[in-house]
Amino acid sequence: MKYTQTQIDLRRKLLSLYYGANAGHIGSSLSCIDVLIALFGIKTDAERVILSKGHAAAALYCVLNHIGEIDDLTLETFYKNGTKLSAHPSANSFLNIPFALGSLGHGFPIACGIAQANQLLKNSDYVYVVMSDGDTNEGTTWEAAHYAVAKKLSNLMVIIDKNNLQGFGRTMDILGDTANNEVWSHIGFEVIEADGHDVAQFKERLQLLKGSSDKPKLIIANTIKGKGVDYMENKMEWHYLPMNAEQYTQALNSLSTLNNA
Amino acid sequence: MRKEFSSIISRKIKANEKLVFMTGDLGYNALEPVIEAAGERFINAGVAEQNMVGVAAGMAYKGFNVFTYSIAPFAVYRCFEQIKIDVCIHNLPVYIVGNGGGYGYGIMGATHHAIEDIACLSSLPNMTCWIPAFVEDVDYCLNKIVDEKKPAYLRLGLGKPYPNPVAISTINQVISSESPEITIIAMGPIVHNALEAIAGKQTIDLFTILAVPFLKFSDALKTSIERTRKVIVIEEHVGRGGMAEQVLSRLANESLFPDAFVSMHAKGYPSKLYGNQSFHQTESGLDVASIQNEISKLS
Ligand SMILES: Cc1ncc(C[n+]2csc(CCOP(=O)(O)OP(=O)(O)O)c2C)c(N)n1
Numbered sequence: 422m423k424y425t426q427t428q429i430d431l432r433r434k435l436l437s438l439y440y441g442a443n444a445g446h447i448g449s450s451l452s453c454i455d456v457l458i459a460l461f462g463i464k465t466d467a468e469r470v471i472l473s474k475g476h477a478a479a480a481l482y483c484v485l486n487h488i489g490e491i492d493d494l495t496l497e498t499f500y501k502n503g504t505k506l507s508a509h510p511s512a513n514s515f516l517n518i519p520f521a522l523g524s525l526g527h528g529f530p531i532a533c534g535i536a537q538a539n540q541l542l543k544n545s546d547y548v549y550v551v552m553s554d555g556d557t558n559e560g561t562t563w564e565a566a567h568y569a570v571a572k573k574l575s576n577l578m579v580i581i582d583k584n585n586l587q588g589f590g591r592t593m594d595i596l597g598d599t600a601n602n603e604v605w606s607h608i609g610f611e612v613i614e615a616d617g618h619d620v621a622q623f624k625e626r627l628q629l630l631k632g633s634s635d636k637p638k639l640i641i642a643n644t645i646k647g648k649g650v651d652y653m654e655n656k657m658e659w660h661y662l663p664m665n666a667e668q669y670t671q672a673l674n675s676l677s678t679l680n681n682a
Numbered sequence: 683m684r685k686e687f688s689s690i691i692s693r694k695i696k697a698n699e700k701l702v703f704m705t706g707d708l709g710y711n712a713l714e715p716v717i718e719a720a721g722e723r724f725i726n727a728g729v730a731e732q733n734m735v736g737v738a739a740g741m742a743y744k745g746f747n748v749f750t751y752s753i754a755p756f757a758v759y760r761c762f763e764q765i766k767i768d769v770c771i772h773n774l775p776v777y778i779v780g781n782g783g784g785y786g787y788g789i790m791g792a793t794h795h796a797i798e799d800i801a802c803l804s805s806l807p808n809m810t811c812w813i814p815a816f817v818e819d820v821d822y823c824l825n826k827i828v829d830e831k832k833p834a835y836l837r838l839g840l841g842k843p844y845p846n847p848v849a850i851s852t853i854n855q856v857i858s859s860e861s862p863e864i865t866i867i868a869m870g871p872i873v874h875n876a877l878e879a880i881a882g883k884q885t886i887d888l889f890t891i892l893a894v895p896f897l898k899f900s901d902a903l904k905t906s907i908e909r910t911r912k913v914i915v916i917e918e919h920v921g922r923g924g925m926a927e928q929v930l931s932r933l934a935n936e937s938l939f940p941d942a943f944v945s946m947h948a949k950g951y952p953s954k955l956y957g958n959q960s961f962h963q964t965e966s967g968l969d970v971a972s973i974q975n976e977i978s979k980l981s
Pocket residue numbers: 448449450452474476523524525526553554555556582584586587588589646660706707708729752753756760
């Protein structure tokens with residue numbers, strides 16, 4: 422897979438943001454940034470993307486900066502006192518950040534509500550929600566799952582950023598595979614899998630999925646936590662750690678070799 | 683206080699086979715010693731706090747004493763009904779541990795703050811909330827929690843050591859003045875702001891109260907209020923249902939009616955902007971300068 426220039430540029434921006442803020446959650450953001458790029462490339466102005474894994478807010482901020490919703494000066498306030506850009510998305514500041522998220526398990530029910538409303542309003546809008554493995558541990562996720570199926574929320578697109586790592590261990594060792602294709606299919610979702618780092622493939626599969634049935638839709642995005650920075654990939658500590666100067670240089674070097682493989 | 687907490691728990695769990703430790707998928711770079719000490723009595727329940735507390739209640743029913751650990755808002759609000767029904771109504775030894783009470787998680791934002799936790803939990807039957815102010819208090823609170831074997835909440839924050847040695851109790855006099863004019867009561871590590879605010883002043887008695895609800899004032903605290911007749915309560919918690927209201931109702935019960943009573947408390951997000959813990963303290967008027975200002979108004 423080749424990275425697009427946008428994928429590389431936004432990764433560079435993301436790393437600079439995290440380095441400037443001396444902040445963690447880098448691995449989490451690198452895991453879902455490509456899915457966010459794809460979704461913001463597809464969605465209409467009226468449609469919403471709900472980032473349930475709010476701890477990857479920096480990835481969302483970079484994408485919103487890319488599409489012009491967050492200007493450069495505002496982006497630079499990330500993590501600083503008096504900012505609107507807290508480490509998890511805060512409410513009431515940006516059109517494409519409609520809810521405060523960061524407590525896992527909230528995004529999916531909210532997305533169900535938006536999908537339900539879109540049906541009542543008889544429009545053809547989709548709503549997209551990006552969940553993590555951790556999100557799929559929460560009870561609300563399973564309540565929402567049955568709700569979505571029972572209420573025939575065919576205009577709901579759930580994406581699970583499946584990197585198999587969580588806050589204090591591997592998903593498999595904690596509660597087992599809660600982001601499992603068969604389980605979600607069995608509940609009544611139209612499920613496909615996609616490479617969560619291949620933007621073109623992801624968009625293509627998503628568009629195909631849209632017309633496929635009147636069930637709610639779910640894409641298991643197979644991802645790697647820390648994707649694109651070699652030494653961070655698939656390492657739990659990069660959920661938490663900020664980069665020091667040397668690590669930052671190393672990370673940028675790693676990005677510059679991305680398409681050479 | 684997280685590191686101190688982890689080392690005390692490790693010691694206790696090794697010595698006491700009835701103790702179980704559950705985490706809601708948190709503890710990197712802090713709980714590793716607990717894993718080591720607890721063996722199969724360390725359980726990562728996943729990011730599923732409601733289930734975690736329900737499971738803890740079931741284990742407590744079978745004779746275990748169970749800690750449940752998460753970031754304060756998730757440890758408390760997400761599973762509030764489980765705490766109320768499964769734990770408190772049955773008076774079971776389940777010990778909720780919330781890391782980063784108040785604005786402790788700073789720039790992480792509103793989802794990660796717990797400024798209403800004491801109000802919620804202290805309304806439940808059988809529940810005692812423990813709020814260490816200094817690092818040494820963590821050991822005291824944990825001893826109480828484990829000895830009492832009933833529902834408890836431990837609110838951890840960023841504590842520093844005591845400025846001078848104190849025989850720790852539930853109510854502690856941190857600073858005493860020869861001729862006090864104002865009595866200050868602090869809840870939790872915000873006491874450090876109070877300490878800084880009163881540095882050099884000779885007219886302040888400073889107390890901490892580590893438990894909500896607390897049964898009665900200590901003799902020293904009562905005497906201080908009788909002498910100063912001016913009380914300031916400082917807490918990184920909303921006004922409603924917090925320490926100030928607890929103190930007020932206690933004062934009324936003891937027919938103590940001071941001339942002045944000031945509640946300094948968390949005000950939420952007045953500017954709708956975010957920042958680190960001290961940014962939010964300042965927004966709520968809990969910073970050193972604001973405390974000094976209240977003191978001079980009363981002086
Ligand atoms: C309700 C709730 N409980 C706990 C947390 C703390 N927390 C933040 S991220 C995380 C787990 C990280 O793993 P995952 O959700 O799979 O995210 P990813 O690996 O995609 O970054 C936890 C437990 C939280 N944000 N919300």
